[in-house]
Amino acid sequence: MSFNFSRSRLDRSRPMRDQIYPLVRRMILTGAIKPGDVIDEKAIAVQLEISRTPVREAVKKLSDENLVEVVAQSGTRAARIDRSEIEEAFLIRRALEAESAAQAAPRMTQAHTEKLEDILVLHARALTRKKYVEAIERDDDFHSYIAAISNLTRLWRTVEISKAQLDRCRHLMVPRAGEGEATLAHHRAIIKALNSGNPEKARRAMREHLEAAYKSTVAVLDGPGLIKAAG
Numbered sequence: 001m002s003f004n005f006s007r008s009r010l011d012r013s014r015p016m017r018d019q020i021y022p023l024v025r026r027m028i029l030t031g032a033i034k035p036g037d038v039i040d041e042k043a044i045a046v047q048l049e050i051s052r053t054p055v056r057e058a059v060k061k062l063s064d065e066n067l068v069e070v071v072a073q074s075g076t077r078a079a080r081i082d083r084s085e086i087e088e089a090f091l092i093r094r095a096l097e098a099e100s101a102a103q104a105a106p107r108m109t110q111a112h113t114e115k116l117e118d119i120l121v122l123h124a125r126a127l128t129r130k131k132y133v134e135a136i137e138r139d140d141d142f143h144s145y146i147a148a149i150s151n152l153t154r155l156w157r158t159v160e161i162s163k164a165q166l167d168r169c170r171h172l173m174v175p176r177a178g179e180g181e182a183t184l185a186h187h188r189a190i191i192k193a194l195n196s197g198n199p200e201k202a203r204r205a206m207r208e209h210l211e212a213a214y215k216s217t218v219a220v221l222d223g224p225g226l227i228k229a230a231g
Contacts, residue, residue, distance in 0.1 A: 020058040094206075094207060119142045123138035
């Protein structure tokens with residue numbers, strides 16, 4: 001295990017299990033913990049100066065999301081990226097977010113438009129500064145806010161969990177030339193469609209965006225050591 005948890009800040013007044021899970025999950029999604037990397041629960045606990053129990057609980061939860069593989073006598077590793085899971089995550093996300101956009105369109109107000117445009121500005125700034133983790137966070141802010149406009153906040157939580165494997169590819173994809181700019185252009189088109197008040201236009205704009213992003217995602221799947229072997 002080459003990654004370092006020792007600098008992570010923990011709030012000792014809060015339950016450790018509620019902090020370790022998002023910490024390890026974020027490191028897997030952003031690539032700080034790469035596919036196939038060994039996850040040594042004991043070493044993590046030592047670095048964070050906590051008991052091993054909350055680390056074990058976090059790993060179990062991540063295993064349930066197929067982000068971690070626990071193999072008897074082989075240890076615990078960050079899961080390889082599984083192409084079938086990528087495809088399933090895309091289908092779930094497209095279905096849910098297309099409906100989210102359709103529901104949001106008739107509800108749009110000037111305040112909603114301004115908030116989405118503000119997120120777009122922050123997203124563009126992060127890309128310009130090559131802060132790609134932050135750029136993806138702003139991308140997620142854009143999509144989650146549309147769900148909030150739709151009054152479908154549980155929908156976004158479902159998307160957030162199901163798209164974990166997609167996110168691992170996004171962190172590989174975003175630094176590629178033109179990818180970030182393409183996303184911004186799609187987001188502008190989504191805002192325009194939402195402002196039309198037409199649910200079908202909003203649904204179509206969201207689908208086109210997610211389908212284009214998926215095509216770019218697929219392009220990074222054949223990187224060495226990324227894909228989980230069949231069987």
